[in-house]
Amino acid sequence: MKTNTLMLVALVLSATQLFAQVKIGDNPNTINANSLLELESTDKGFLPPRVALNSLTSSAPLTAAVAEGTLVYSDGGTLVDGYYYWNGTRWIAVATNRNNHVLVKSVTDFPAAVAGVITLVAGVEYEINGTIVLADMINLNGCTVRGDDAANDKLVYTGAAEMFTGNKTGNIRYMSLIAASGSIFNIDAGSTAQNMIIQNCYFLGCNSIGTIANVGGTVFIATVAFFSNTNGITFQNDNNVVINNSLWDASNFNVYEKFIGTFNVIQILGGDRLAYAANTATALDISGITSLVAGSVKVVMFVGDGTYVNGSFTNPWEVEATGLNTEKDAVAGGNMYVTTAIQTVIGVMGVPVKILGTTTAVSLFRMTSPADNRLTYTGSQTRSFQVMCSLTATQPSSNKFFSFYIAKNGVILPESRQEVKLINSTDQGPVTLSCRVTLAPSDYIEVWVENETANTDLTVQTMNLSIQ
Template sequence: MIYKEMMKKIMLSWCLLVVAITVMNGQVKFTDDTTAVYSPDINSILELQSPNKGFLPSRVALTSVNAAAPLTAPVTAGMLVYSLGGEISDGYYYWNSTKWVPLNPASVTRNNYVLVKSAADFPAAVGGVITLVAGTLYEINGTILLSNKIDLNDCTIIGEDTTNDKLIYTGSGELFTGAHGGKLRNVSLIATAGKVFNINGGGIANTSLLVEDCYILSSSSVGTVQGMTGYVYFADIGFYANTSGITFQNNAYVYMNGVVWDVSNTNTFETYIGTFSTIQILGGSRNVPTGSTGLNITGQTSISSGSIKSTKFVGTGTLVAGTFSKFWEVEALGLNTEKDDVATGNLYITTPGLTAIATVNVPLKISGTTTSVNLFRFASPASNRLTYTGLKIKRCMVICNLTATFSGGGSNKFFTFSIAKNGTILPESKQKVKLINDTDQTFIGVASMIFLAPNDYIEIWVENNTDAADITALTLNLSVI
């Protein structure tokens, strides 16, 4: 009995010694494979082997990727758990000292996605044109040299680093060609000997070109975009060292938002030709050097709505070539403000005329030949008439100063001078004066705040409140501001 107890103690001591040695220096391999050889991988501290069983780590309910809970902080970097039923997506996560990072299997990739590290990653060119596969996103990684053109085919090309992810076209044609638009984002576009764009939508329904967060630089020409029925949208674009700019022709909607044209560009930056529904230039800047033009609208024949807002035009070159029609609203540093709110008009008498009074207390338009000056969104189709030609209802101050005298003898005659809108006297504008005799020349001032709708017109009228004596306006100056 004593011998057996001693043997048990000896065996237990040996087991504890083996375990201690294993903990201090050994490797551990667990297996339920009876045919397996106990031989742990030389680089592993722990190895699991089973032909039909998996490894089940701790399952916890993580509440946030930024919180250690439900584990107790601090958590050692590298801690691995499987989050199940928490407030974040189920799956494997490891702690990187500051937050939980999901483990994404390498086999999970996007559909309809191509990573482009060289020109060979694009579809094969046919006739010198690479036609992108419809519905596919192409991500540019690094500098891609191209001798063939690209038909965007309504696809998306993106980069992650605008400075280093580049498409460089080495030919003399254009980098982007064809009738379809697409999306370009976070890439640099260069066509040293050619154009960046030569896209003609040709009326294809709803095709659009969207270019965002890109550099377009060191190109012979930025090129031409025309015939697009959808949107042409350039946002947060830097143009640098381009020999010639871009021409937009017969596009439905053109938006240039946050676009910067550096002084290193030459010739004409933006040219608009033909018919447009909308042109919007918002923010950004145009720094125009001597001999160059920032904006050319001389060829723009029709537009429904145009606006230039919060944009800076500077430089020693021609900032704008052409004139803005009433369909434009311009409010930009370096340009004259042009919008309905600042519409103005002025006219004055150059040849006085007799206003024949037929009936007492019946107002008539003052006669005489007038000349108009400083008209902006006003016209003067007839003497003593200013017609508002803007598009929006405008609140105006109408001011008229004149001198007048009556004829036919007599004395102490009363006359009332008024502003007439569309041939109707405005009662609030009436000013009544007394002329002592027919040699008396009295100064009269008439003013009123009124609202004018498109094509409304104003005139100055007079009535004799005493008799039928005629009156002559010797001077008259009418202003609308």
């Protein structure tokens, strides 16, 4: 009997290996022809291995090499409990249906338009699948509208107004946006604390990108490309505008990015602006800014024979971009020299006084010269400067010792002192001053002199002061 049983088991195992199919559960003799393993039950479930996953990029607690397609249920780890499969390099969560997600395969998957406006349902994500043609405008209402493939998931607006309208912002990602006769944006957030996020999108053949105004939070645009648009985008009275790695191709026309009104922060980082005169292209228009706390244009390439910037970068800006002059507090400086010598009256021996004379200031950047023999720093950040001064001086008497100084805000800097002995009235003594000085905005420097031996007056014949 025992021998017969062993033979039966061997036959079953041989049959299993031969047919390479296993059925577990109800109706064990009926198996789908395409299945390697089939489970069937009306009152039992499938229970996979349960492990505690703590990192998407680590296969632990599994050991050795984990094969692609390995399926586990994470329970008790730092990752959210649920099913995960290993794709060869990381764990991928098995997606579950969400009640706040709408797959948009036609315009009818959006809410019905009212008075020409489709108002999205707050808290819902709308995923664009394919090309969706719109005759009505969209009120984002704080929602996310995204595609999965920016080249093939498209919103096409056929009207003459704007694709996105109203006083609500949202999140737009991974799509192509097209408005041949109208604009993409006409959003006025009313200075409320909203954010507008635009990422990984193409803007193609639009009459205008439009206007985003009065956003009380941040307008964030990243990894966006613009092709064949007639007019660009206008930002007006937005709190913060951050633009990272955007491309304006040579096929665009007129003004690309325009800023009007008051802003807290404007940051333009990375990307390219290809502007050509044949398209009357202006890459950046800042002429309408009335107030700005901090601005930055860095690591951007400006290329072409069009206009790169309309307007002037004021003190709050820091500019380091290919095609533009570097403008930041770190390169503030200038020169000043005497054009008409005037006798400096020494009232009291041993008391320094400011040197007199008519001076001219040149090559000033974030410096002004509001008075003779004065350079005032007008940058926005406190910084250290190197000051150099060369001068010659005469006096009417004999054997007099004079000390010369750099003065900051009317106070001499002792470390800058240089002494010279003038022997007679024909002796024109040369002096060189050098020191470092830290200046805050509105601080100023001058050159002063002190007679150490008498109250004899002195005349500075030549002087050249440089600060960098």
